[in-house]
Each structure stands twice: as structure tokens, then as C-alpha cells.
Amino acid sequence: MNNHLMRDMDDMEWYPTANSRTPVAFDPAWRVMDVGSGHNPHPRADVIVERYLEDVGTPAGRSGRAVVRPAGAQLVIADGTALPFGDKAFDFIVCSHVAEHVEEIDGFCRELNRVGQRGFIETPGKWGEYLRHPRYHRWFVSLRDGALCFDPAPVDHPLGALGKLFYSIYFYRGRQLASADVYAFAHGAPRPLHYGLVIISRLLHRAWQALTPLTHTRLLWQGEFRWRVRGGKR
Structure with missing residues (x-):
């Protein structure tokens, strides 16, 4: 993972972005959308998009944590496959740990390309999912030849009892x-x-962060990004 699209630009502001805390540069003048951010929107977000009002309109978000919104950010309730914005309306889109949940992934990716000029997409890594796979993730996501690849994820742990054990220890007493x-x-x-x-x-949490290239799939894109869906839907 690199930031070559942004690295040589002057007057950029760097922010740790998504669960991996990847450093990403933002122009202060950019209009930024964060889609599906739940309890943890990006601090540079000008617009936050959520599918359901109850995800952000209650004291606790989907993770059980209190909802936090950047000061002055606009909240828009919309489906990610039909975003109510014009073409290339945003200079940058943050999409962190959302795509693996989306049923209509083709429509979702098309909309991100349509309304965004550039962006950062992060999901759990395919290989990390083999150890830490919640049943509500619909897709295993990987990056191949610069394109996001979506493979249908099983409902149960791919490694059976071993995966169940890892998940139980990793999230011990967690939400x-x-x-x-x-x-x-x-x-x-x-x-x-x-x-x-x-x-x-x-210790497992620290190792997970240290192994970010394996435990997370990350794509920094400009113009448009490519994706492939294999094997139909779950």
C-alpha cells in the first residue's frame, strides 16, 4: 500500500484513516464524503452517509459505541447503491469496512466511482477473514492487479472450530x-x-495491526477503480 497519488502534492494534511490507521493525505479544499462510518466518521468528512437513521441517530451506533460526528458535517440518509449526489460531487470518498457488508456490491462500486473523484477503500483482508470472520460479512475482499475482487463469504468460520476459537479470544469480552x-x-x-x-x-490485536498488509485490503484510487465479483452472491 502506498500513497503515490498524493505524496508529491503541496499543502496536504495527513490523517490516519480507517481501521488500519493508514496515513492518507487530504487537500484542505477538498469536499470529503465518508460512507457508512457509523460511530467513527473520518475527521475530514464534510458529508456522512448512512443507510439507516437509527445507525447514527441513537446514543449508540452499530458497534455499541457512542456516535461521534465531525463538527459541521452534514448527515445524509441514503442507500449506497443510489447516492443522492451529482457526478463527481466529491473530491475524496472514505469507505472503511463497509463494502464487505453490501449485498448489491456492483451497484455500490458504480456509485462510488460516479460521485467521487478519488478515494480510499478499506475492508478486512481475505486471509485475515479466514481467522476472524463474522457471519454478517458477505464478501472476502482482495486486491488483484489493482482491482478489488469480491468472493462470496461463507456464513460459518472457514476454519471451523479453529476460527471460532480465534474469534472468541481476539474479541474476548468485546462488543x-x-x-x-x-x-x-x-x-x-x-x-x-x-x-x-x-x-x-x-497481543493478537497488536499482531493484527503489525500484519496490516494481510489483515486489511486497502485501495487508494483516483478517477475510477476497478472491481470484480466472482461466484455470485451469498
């Missing part, structure tokens, strides 16, 4: 356990096992 297929200990274990699980979970 992500809600409605997830995990082992009972994930919701809280007796001492001293509890302390061991807390330490292992923290």
Missing part, C-alpha cells in the same frame, strides 16, 4: 461478540484464565 458464534468463555472466564485471555487478546 463484537453480540450474535456471534463463539465459545462461552468469550463472554467472561474465571480467574486466572481471565487474565491470560486479556493478555493474549491484546
